[in-house]
Amino acid sequence: MSKQIWETRPLEIWGKAKELRANFQKAINEAAASPNSLLAHGNTGGVDWSVGFDGLNVVEDNPIGAIMASRSDSFSREARLASEIRGWGRELCGYVNNCWGCQFLGYDSPDGAPFPYRQLSVPLPDPCDQHAKRGQQCMDLSPIPRFGADWPMYLGPIDPERESALVEHKVQCILHVINEIERIFGKKYDDEKLFNVLDIVPRVQVLVTKIAQLMANVPAPLGLKELYSFYTLSVLTKIDPQEMLDFWKAFVDEVQWRVDNKIAAVATERYRWMEAHPSPWHFLRYFRYMEQYGAVCIGSQYSHMLVEPFKLNDDGTIGREEQVKVPEGQKIRTREDALRSIFREARGERFKDDEYFRKHVITDFAKAFHVDGAIMPLWRAGVGCTLTRKEQGLRLSEMGVRVLHYEGAQPGDRTDLDEHDFLDRLDIWMESQGLEKLA
Amino acid sequence: MKTFKEILENRHAYAKDWKARTGGKVLGFYDTYFPEEVAYAAGLLPLRLLASHCEDALTDRLMYGNCYCTRDIFNQFMLGRYDYVDGLVSIESCQWWYNAFDTTLIEFPELWSHYLFTTDYVDARTSKDAVFSELKIFVKRLEEWIGKTVTDEALDNAIDVYNKNRALLRQLYQLRRFDRTAVLGSEVMEIMLANQVMDKAEANVMLESLLPELEARAPQEDGVRLMLIGSETYDAKLEKLVESLGANIVTDELDNGTAYILNDVIPMKNRLMAIGLRYLGKPHSALKDNVWRRRPEHIYQLYEDFQADGVIIAKQIYCHPHGSDMYAVWKLLRERNIPYHTFERDTTLPYEETKLGVEALISMIKPGMTRLHGWSK
Numbered sequence A: 001m002s003k004q005i006w007e008t009r010p011l012e013i014w015g016k017a018k019e020l021r022a023n024f025q026k027a028i029n030e031a032a033a034s035p036n037s038l039l040a041h042g043n044t045g046g047v048d049w050s051v052g053f054d055g056l057n058v059v060e061d062n063p064i065g066a067i068m069a070s071r072s073d074s075f076s077r078e079a080r081l082a083s084e085i086r087g088w089g090r091e092l093c094g095y096v097n098n099c100w101g102c103q104f105l106g107y108d109s110p111d112g113a114p115f116p117y118r119q120l121s122v123p124l125p126d127p128c129d130q131h132a133k134r135g136q137q138c139m140d141l142s143p144i145p146r147f148g149a150d151w152p153m154y155l156g157p158i159d160p161e162r163e164s165a166l167v168e169h170k171v172q173c174i175l176h177v178i179n180e181i182e183r184i185f186g187k188k189y190d191d192e193k194l195f196n197v198l199d200i201v202p203r204v205q206v207l208v209t210k211i212a213q214l215m216a217n218v219p220a221p222l223g224l225k226e227l228y229s230f231y232t233l234s235v236l237t238k239i240d241p242q243e244m245l246d247f248w249k250a251f252v253d254e255v256q257w258r259v260d261n262k263i264a265a266v267a268t269e270r271y272r273w274m275e276a277h278p279s280p281w282h283f284l285r286y287f288r289y290m291e292q293y294g295a296v297c298i299g300s301q302y303s304h305m306l307v308e309p310f311k312l313n314d315d316g317t318i319g320r321e322e323q324v325k326v327p328e329g330q331k332i333r334t335r336e337d338a339l340r341s342i343f344r345e346a347r348g349e350r351f352k353d354d355e356y357f358r359k360h361v362i363t364d365f366a367k368a369f370h371v372d373g374a375i376m377p378l379w380r381a382g383v384g385c386t387l388t389r390k391e392q393g394l395r396l397s398e399m400g401v402r403v404l405h406y407e408g409a410q411p412g413d414r415t416d417l418d419e420h421d422f423l424d425r426l427d428i429w430m431e432s433q434g435l436e437k438l439a
Numbered sequence B: 001m002k003t004f005k006e007i008l009e010n011r012h013a014y015a016k017d018w019k020a021r022t023g024g025k026v027l028g029f030y031d032t033y034f035p036e037e038v039a040y041a042a043g044l045l046p047l048r049l050l051a052s053h054c055e056d057a058l059t060d061r062l063m064y065g066n067c068y069c070t071r072d073i074f075n076q077f078m079l080g081r082y083d084y085v086d087g088l089v090s091i092e093s094c095q096w097w098y099n100a101f102d103t104t105l106i107e108f109p110e111l112w113s114h115y116l117f118t119t120d121y122v123d124a125r126t127s128k129d130a131v132f133s134e135l136k137i138f139v140k141r142l143e144e145w146i147g148k149t150v151t152d153e154a155l156d157n158a159i160d161v162y163n164k165n166r167a168l169l170r171q172l173y174q175l176r177r178f179d180r181t182a183v184l185g186s187e188v189m190e191i192m193l194a195n196q197v198m199d200k201a202e203a204n205v206m207l208e209s210l211l212p213e214l215e216a217r218a219p220q221e222d223g224v225r226l227m228l229i230g231s232e233t234y235d236a237k238l239e240k241l242v243e244s245l246g247a248n249i250v251t252d253e254l255d256n257g258t259a260y261i262l263n264d265v266i267p268m269k270n271r272l273m274a275i276g277l278r279y280l281g282k283p284h285s286a287l288k289d290n291v292w293r294r295r296p297e298h299i300y301q302l303y304e305d306f307q308a309d310g311v312i313i314a315k316q317i318y319c320h321p322h323g324s325d326m327y328a329v330w331k332l333l334r335e336r337n338i339p340y341h342t343f344e345r346d347t348t349l350p351y352e353e354t355k356l357g358v359e360a361l362i363s364m365i366k367p368g369m370t371r372l373h374g375w376s377k
């Protein structure tokens, strides 16, 4: 039996993606060294309001912790140990432990580069509790100002009465952050830059949604490596808005071309599976391993998070569920207007909200991407990565999707993942579905 | 009259009896940020769902990585122990609480339910407005459910009853002050927990008759005085273990300990705002102590007020709010030379292991306690 079913070839846009990522890293390094720049812990979520401040670099602990875990197991263990002996729990998100263990160590890489101390902290609002506590350590130990914005939640359909006060709370929290950064650091906020991002972001979202829809094709035009590498180019890796838009346009063109020409990510694709939250960054090898079965991962709500909140379109494709739209012809004149247009809904803008009150989304996702199976890690540490995973597994099983759970510590923490056991499970799981490794 | 201990041990029977006597409904809640006054004003019995230690063969199907308390409460629903509960309310706090609420509703969709948002950033400028709005909506939902209006008079009465309860329980805590330690930590914890599952008016009557009796007791012999910090607790086993070693837990900084009683509702015309402010202003839980840090200093204040000699930190395995706050507590204790012992507990208290750790702590503290050698007499 021939292994090859589809033609494959590397993505041309990789070079540009690497360049954008390298520029981001350079900006962080420069910010750490420059007296005029501000290095902030955290994230701004959705629309990047931080662009209004010149020289403000907002760095989330997620990518740092994840990169640490995949680059050097021994160093990330050293960092986590530095946290644990100071009182951090072992059930904490590995990203947080890796990243802030470095603050205790005073250096942030095995070669001893000094830890880049943050000057302020703006944790990304998120349903996960670990976000509410994020950046607290750098505030406690530096000390630096830290700001917070809630992520309101309630169950049931959208309730305009509940929305108004909760939306206002969100808007006022962010306004407070901006005003305080101006006051404390003497930085001027450029509202025009925010208005510009507001203009660009919806256009990027259309492109990102297009990529997700193209992933529903057989063969899948992209692998998880591309999906996971590129989704950060806006959420976690802050880049110039216009460059971001140009990048996503070029990306969509290339992926569309691959779909039109049936260029596959996996030459042997005959089985499609999905995930839920992040994969173990230090063990992405299992994607390659699954290729031996002709299996391709079409992503997860996490890897397609720029589309969120998800909905299943009438034509069976995946789309964006926006319950409260920007009113037609609305003119944004003030910072308040801008923030109100970003935070139109009190809740529902993250894929994690689905786990609370739109439970059907997990099965919609499976339908839209025509999956055969789902591999759903159960992470011992970091509540937000595991909450409702068992429940989601049951929902998928009920609709006929085969589900495999495996256990580990957290995507940024190798401690509990038994890699051999995991691969054995994959073999048994695939064989139980009548699939053998391709010759 | 039954004792608090008996009520705690037979709490399901108490609630069933309360239902039979009053014809009212029981509303289960998880976290002490829940504004019980509002439910009480609606004529409900706000019932803090307490973990027990029952065998668990069921929760794995829907849960993973939870702390034992959230598992156990769900498990008790599955075992039918909470079959008298009519409704469930979850307040924004620890996500594992939400998970217990969610999984219970998957299995028991017939239960009335409500998710009440309260801000994690309790001190933000608009937190009070968000919480006030949420309380108004909660009242509306309650009114639809019970079919009657929650009046200002009923809210005033609930505020009075709850303020009185907190004041009485604070008096109880005072009975472990350094100059006159009349009660044991285990007794206080049992009373505290019983109060969280009782009709507060009934609890107040019992407290009013119990407190003078306790005050009349001869003071206890001076011994090692310990403070308890950590995840919420559901029984007094740890306190009893400490007592068996000749020490006493004299205060705590637990969500269902001092944090439950230290501040009152300050009456205002806008009753719901007054209630909301009380909950936003209560001693921060580990999760809600984030931007505006109060918890470490508050712990120190309690430690000083009760003149404790050392601290026990008992954390539930998988308790991420405490897991992410403990470094700050350790830092404080180390900087101020306060002896402490940290351990994790699971479904049951690992008795021998815990005993060894607490014994070591006590042995460490004792030699430095000059007052025990008569130096201060």
Ligand code: SF4
Residues within 6 Å of the ligand: A093, A094, A095, A128, A129, A130, A131, A381, A382, A383, A384, A385, A386
């Ligand atoms: S959702 Fe997962 S990765 Fe994100 S903060 Fe929570 S535990 Fe960490």
Ligand code: SF4
Residues within 6 Å of the ligand: B067, B068, B069, B070, B094, B095, B096, B097, B231, B232, B316, B318, B319, B320, B321, B322
């Ligand atoms: S605060 Fe800790 S003990 Fe309480 S429910 Fe959350 S994880 Fe469990």
